[in-house]
Amino acid sequence: MKKTSSILIIVSSLALAGIIFTQVYWVNNALDLREEQFNNQIGISTGRIANQLFAYQLDISSGNFQSPCDTALYNELPITEIINPQILDSLVSLEFSGMEHGEDYIYGVYNTLDTSFIIGNSTVEKRMLIHSPYQINLTCLYRPDIYMLSIHFNYENRMIFNTMIVWLIISIVLLIIVVFGNVYIIYNHLRHKKLSEIKTDFINNMTHEFKTPLSTIALASEMMIRPTINEYPYKVKRYANVINSENLRLQQQVDHILQLASLDRENIRIKFKLVQVNRVINQLVDQFKMKLESGNGHIRMELNAEQDEIYTDRNHFTNILSNLIDNALKYSMDEPDITVSTTQHENGIQIAVSDKGVGIRQEFQKQIFRKLYRVPTGDIHDVKGFGIGLYYVKTIVEAHGGKISLQSEINKGSTFIIYMPFNDNKENNE
Numbered sequence: 303m304k305k306t307s308s309i310l311i312i313v314s315s316l317a318l319a320g321i322i323f324t325q326v327y328w329v330n331n332a333l334d335l336r337e338e339q340f341n342n343q344i345g346i347s348t349g350r351i352a353n354q355l356f357a358y359q360l361d362i363s364s365g366n367f368q369s370p371c372d373t374a375l376y377n378e379l380p381i382t383e384i385i386n387p388q389i390l391d392s393l394v395s396l397e398f399s400g401m402e403h404g405e406d407y408i409y410g411v412y413n414t415l416d417t418s419f420i421i422g423n424s425t426v427e428k429r430m431l432i433h434s435p436y437q438i439n440l441t442c443l444y445r446p447d448i449y450m451l452s453i454h455f456n457y458e459n460r461m462i463f464n465t466m467i468v469w470l471i472i473s474i475v476l477l478i479i480v481v482f483g484n485v486y487i488i489y490n491h492l493r494h495k496k497l498s499e500i501k502t503d504f505i506n507n508m509t510h511e512f513k514t515p516l517s518t519i520a521l522a523s524e525m526m527i528r529p530t531i532n533e534y535p536y537k538v539k540r541y542a543n544v545i546n547s548e549n550l551r552l553q554q555q556v557d558h559i560l561q562l563a564s565l566d567r568e569n570i571r572i573k574f575k576l577v578q579v580n581r582v583i584n585q586l587v588d589q590f591k592m593k594l595e596s597g598n599g600h601i602r603m604e605l606n607a608e609q610d611e612i613y614t615d616r617n618h619f620t621n622i623l624s625n626l627i628d629n630a631l632k633y634s635m636d637e638p639d640i641t642v643s644t645t646q647h648e649n650g651i652q653i654a655v656s657d658k659g660v661g662i663r664q665e666f667q668k669q670i671f672r673k674l675y676r677v678p679t680g681d682i683h684d685v686k687g688f689g690i691g692l693y694y695v696k697t698i699v700e701a702h703g704g705k706i707s708l709q710s711e712i713n714k715g716s717t718f719i720i721y722m723p724f725n726d727n728k729e730n731n732e
Contacts, residue, residue: 307491318480321480329473348437348451355443381421408431409452410422410428411451412432413448432452438451525537526545572615572702579607581610582619584605586627600639601627601642602641604644606645609724618701619722621694622699622720634659634660652721652722653721654720659716662708671706695718703725706719706721
């Protein structure tokens with residue numbers, strides 16, 4: 303299935319790349335064709351101007367010559383008497399007035415022998431006129447020297463581009479839609495694939511978490527119903543304690559799942575009451591000390607916040623601290639070493655839970671607060687849990703207007719830092 307999905311993504315990406323390449327190729331060809339058409343149009347217009355100049359000279363001449371290149375009458379006359387600058391200007395203006403940006407041009411008549419300009423509407427951009435592709439020889443109007451009529455458009459590329467602007471916009475919009483649609487489909491596919499993997503992991507974890515205590519309860523119950531068990535009261539008590547302990551463990555797992563369900567429904571109820579942070583921490587640390595006694599672990603407090611009263615939901619606040627301390631305990635190495643500290647700030651209190659455990663890699667640190675996310679450990683599942691705790695902690699902290707952050711290094715430990723505002727205006731509010 304994974305291989306098929308990868309092949310489909312690769313094929314669709316290659317097809318999209320091919321569509322983009324083909325579209326760009328055709329647009330480029332269309333622009334080249336438009337440029338060729340533009341060049342032909344300007345060439346024809348330039349020739350038409352020269353023909354109109356010649357026709358004008360025929361009208362005012364004495365008619366003693368038979369050919370347009372019979373220049374016997376003009377050998378001794380200056381060119382400005384042969385080509386009237388006002389007539390040339392009006393002809394050029396009339397020819398290009400119908401074109402978009404047709405007014406953004408310069409023209410001139412220059413001598414090819416010494417590049418001197420005789421007639422024109424520009425005295426600055428002579429070099430552009432000399433190298434312009436739009437030129438026509440005026441030999442038939444004036445024979446003694448070779449004069450050229452040259453025209454240069456200041457916004458030639460823009461004029462060509464504007465003729466295709468509508469089709470270019472349509473092409474770009476369609477390409478964007480196709481690219482966005484393809485990316486969105488691939489993104490959704492990968493996202494759903496990831497969610498499916500997370501769901502499968504969650505179900506596997508939940509099955510494992512429930513199966514272990516149920517098996518233990520079943521075994522203890524089986525031992526208690528044996529006829530000879532009443533002869534050993536201490537065994538009855540031990541098995542009863544096992545059942546009670548595993549039952550509490552099951553209840554905790556159910557509570558975690560119910561927490562997730564309540565977060566998904568977005569109907570979290572926050573009852574703000576005045577709570578002493580240092581006091582809550584003292585109570586929690588006392589509870590966790592019992593777990594650490596058998597493992598030679600240590601948990602210490604550094605309660606430096608003098609103003610430690612905040613308005614919060616005591617149950618939720620206790621849960622988030624319990625989750626953080628429990629995580630520090632689970633992810634510590636042989637001998638857990640945990641520190642819980644408080645620091646006072648101007649508008650709130652900072653609570654830090656530090657351990658010297660396995661730490662979290664940099665690439666996973668931004669994802670650990672996601673729902674059902676667990677740091678990958680390969681095929682090793684030595685740490686139990688559903689991936690709910692830190693998601694719950696972040697949600698509740700933010701519901702109080704607070705923030706949570708993480709500092710961690712591999713094999714050096716992790717520190718979760720919570721900032722909780724005083725929320726003086728939320729007394730007795732939900």
